[in-house]
Amino acid sequence: MGKAYYALGITVFAPTFPFNYRAAVLRFSDPEKQLVIDIGAGNHRIDPQIVTIDLFDYAATDIVCDLSNLPFRDESVDAFISRSVLEHVPGLTQICKNLARATRENGLAAHLIPFMFPFHASPHDYQRLTHVGAATLFPGFELLEQRNATGPFTLLTLLLTEVLAVIFSLxxxxxxxxxxxxxxxxxxxxxxxxxxxxxxxxxxxxxPSIFTVTRKTRNLEAV
Incomplete structure (x- = not known):
């Protein structure tokens, strides 16, 4: 469905409030002057200057790689961002250490992660994070901002949709x-x-989902 999937499917008809992920990211980063990497971007590029990474070779993917084997030198990236990706990553602790390794001092991690959200495999679904868990996810990073990207009525919509689909599908x-x-x-x-x-x-x-921005304050050897 291409762009229609995001314009209509995600923004309008999906059961989650349409959080403006692009605007939230650009409040903290300047892709024209910084190296900003969108991990697990899929087939959707939120800004022409942001580099996209995915495990699959979508049309909008710049670099195809596994997050456990990032092709970046230590402290070479200004910001890693993601939207509803980290719940699908096995071995999350090690992946986050790898992302932290490649992030410059004063670089950013800005991630939208589900908390009170139903299981959704794509192709797998491994974890949820509270706001405290999300704030402490990256070693050597300090919390800059944290806010709920969706609220109680998204939670109600998710529950109604999921529960009724489960009941009536038998x-x-x-x-x-x-x-x-x-x-x-x-x-x-x-x-x-x-x-x-x-x-x-x-x-x-x-x-249901939380947007967390943290900043790297020291290298891993100091943690």
Missing amino acids: GNERLKAFLYLIFCLVFFPIKFLDFPFIGRRSMLGIA
């Missing part, structure tokens, strides 16, 4: 996938009620 995975899409079309307007609840620290404990 254990049939193909039917569940079809029903999930149907219930997304039925319930997606509810998510827009999240608007006044986005970016509130009081909502971090029940946030």
Whole structure:
């Protein structure tokens, strides 16, 4: 579906509030002057100056590689960013050390990570992180900003969509996938009620997804 998948599928009909990932990233980085790497970008480039990495050779992928084998020298990257990627990564602790190794001093890690979110394999789904876990994910980094990217009405929409798809599919995975899409079309307007609840620290404990920005303050040898 290409661009339509992101413009309509993700922004409009998906059960999650349409968090502006691009704007959030550009608040902290300048891709025209810095080397910014979007890991697991898939087939979607959020900015022409941001370098994209993925395990698969999509049309929008600049570098095809595994995150456990990054082709970057120590302290050579200004910022690593991602959107709903790190939950799909096995061996997350070691991967984060690898990302930290390649990040310059004062470089950034800006990642959108799910917390209270249903299982979604793509092709695997390994973990969730609380806001405390996300803030301490990278060794030698300090927290700059953290906010809920989605709120309580996204959580309600997710639960309604997922639970009803599970109940009415009667254990049939193909039917569940079809029903999930149907219930997304039925319930997606509810998510827009999240608007006044986005970016509130009081909502971090029940946030479906959390955007966390941290800055590298020292090299790994000092940690």
